[in-house]
Amino acid sequence: MNWIEEGNKYLMHNYARLPLIFERGEGVYLYDTNGKKYLDMMAGIAVNILGYNHPVITKTICEQAKKIIHVSNLFYIKPQIELAKILVENTTGDKVFFCNSGAEANETAIKLIRRFFFSKGQPDRYEIIVFKGGFHGRTIGALSATPNKEYQKGFEPLVEGFRYAQFNNISSVLENINKKTAAIMLEIVQGEGGINVADKKFLQDINQICKEKEILLVIDEVQTGIGRTGKLFSYQHFNLSPDIITTAKGLGGGVPIGAVIAKEDIASSFTPGTHGSTFGGNYLATAVAKEVLNIVNNENFLKKVEENGNYLKDKLKKEFNFPVKGLGLMVGVELPENISAKEIVKKALDEGLLIITAGKNTIRFVPPLIIEKHHIDEALEKLKRIL
Ligand SMILES: Cc1ncc(COP(=O)(O)O)c(C=O)c1O
Numbered sequence: 001m002n003w004i005e006e007g008n009k010y011l012m013h014n015y016a017r018l019p020l021i022f023e024r025g026e027g028v029y030l031y032d033t034n035g036k037k038y039l040d041m042m043a044g045i046a047v048n049i050l051g052y053n054h055p056v057i058t059k060t061i062c063e064q065a066k067k068i069i070h071v072s073n074l075f076y077i078k079p080q081i082e083l084a085k086i087l088v089e090n091t092t093g094d095k096v097f098f099c100n101s102g103a104e105a106n107e108t109a110i111k112l113i114r115r116f117f118f119s120k121g122q123p124d125r126y127e128i129i130v131f132k133g134g135f136h137g138r139t140i141g142a143l144s145a146t147p148n149k150e151y152q153k154g155f156e157p158l159v160e161g162f163r164y165a166q167f168n169n170i171s172s173v174l175e176n177i178n179k180k181t182a183a184i185m186l187e188i189v190q191g192e193g194g195i196n197v198a199d200k201k202f203l204q205d206i207n208q209i210c211k212e213k214e215i216l217l218v219i220d221e222v223q224t225g226i227g228r229t230g231k232l233f234s235y236q237h238f239n240l241s242p243d244i245i246t247t248a249k250g251l252g253g254g255v256p257i258g259a260v261i262a263k264e265d266i267a268s269s270f271t272p273g274t275h276g277s278t279f280g281g282n283y284l285a286t287a288v289a290k291e292v293l294n295i296v297n298n299e300n301f302l303k304k305v306e307e308n309g310n311y312l313k314d315k316l317k318k319e320f321n322f323p324v325k326g327l328g329l330m331v332g333v334e335l336p337e338n339i340s341a342k343e344i345v346k347k348a349l350d351e352g353l354l355i356i357t358a359g360k361n362t363i364r365f366v367p368p369l370i371i372e373k374h375h376i377d378e379a380l381e382k383l384k385r386i387l
Pocket residue numbers: 101102103104106135136137138187191192220221222223224248249
């Protein structure tokens with residue numbers, strides 16, 4: 001039996017896996033077990049922002065592994081504190097909670113919203129407005145916040161208290177506000193939903209409504225955060241003041257870690273025993289994430305992400321006659337109905353190109369942020385042959 005047959009025998013079939021096994025990576029390239037080289041324009045679904053075998057990440061993992069990997073949050077953890085400080089100093093938040101994934105970060109945010117209003121003596125304010133096309137994760141709370149019938153089917157009853165509004169439609173938000181409304185939670189660029197970028201006016205109206213009505217503004221930066229869009233966090237393009245920010249994916253450069261950053265008055269509703277995570281914020285993950293942020297949170301680095309993102313978008317627009325959307329290095333090409341995005345992704349493998357789908361029929365580019373223009377040229381040459 002080969003590895004793919006063994007995989008089918010022993011692993012749950014909850015993913016539509018491609019029949020491919022990678023052995024190693026270097027920079028923006030991956031190599032499979034037959035030695036075939038692939039240009040990676042998906043970065044493990046927007047995770048490997050510094051590519052593969054990055055010297056700083058590799059060194060930090062090795063050095064930290066020789067000291068301590070995990071001790072639990074019964075103790076203070078130095079790199080966790082250092083990482084929290086960087087996140088607080090670069091966002092609207094004051095305090096950080098660490099977990100291990102995006103769904104967990106959003107699950108934490110949902111609990112934090114409820115707990116905040118409970119602490120204020122308003123336990124009936126628990127409703128959260130989320131958006132059609134949004135994606136917040138697969139745990140039961142995050143899934144309830146993800147208005148996608150395909151993902152939710154068979155998992156009912158879902159957690160109550162979520163209202164589904166239309167993205168980029170402020171009237172729909174207003175229609176959903178009532179005396180139970182606690183928070184509005186959204187992605188600035190809906191990633192899984194098809195690379196749908198929020199309008200500036202829509203975001204600023206939401207920011208204003210939240211301020212006026214004392215509704216919490218929660219930005220899901222799981223996919224858009226950590227430099228992906230050309231700013232450390234995507235809300236920073238729009239001068240918003242989120243009360244809670246969730247992030248994960250790129251933060252650990254491939255090592256699992258999630259974080260929730262909240263303003264002081266909200267964060268303080270979590271008291272000892274109210275929430276926790278065994279692995280959250282462990283030595284290994286936080287030591288690596290700290291180094292990732294030291295590299296990414298740099299003006300020149302972020303400027304280059306923006307430039308390369310625009311370069312990719314412009315080239316896609318020039319080469320193909322399809323709608324191109326996105327922000328920074330989070331880019332989507334919406335294909336017409338007669339071309340299947342899933343088929344293009346499969347064909348790209350033959351050309352040695354890794355891309356993924358998003359939404360209904362969009363191909364998504366979320367490459368390592370260290371990508372250079374000549375890699376983008378190479379990806380476009382491959383794509384031209386496929387399309
Ligand atoms: C915006 C957003 N939120 C949450 C998640 C869930 O993250 P995870 O898969 O790490 O649980 C994702 C994953 O794609 C995401 O894109």
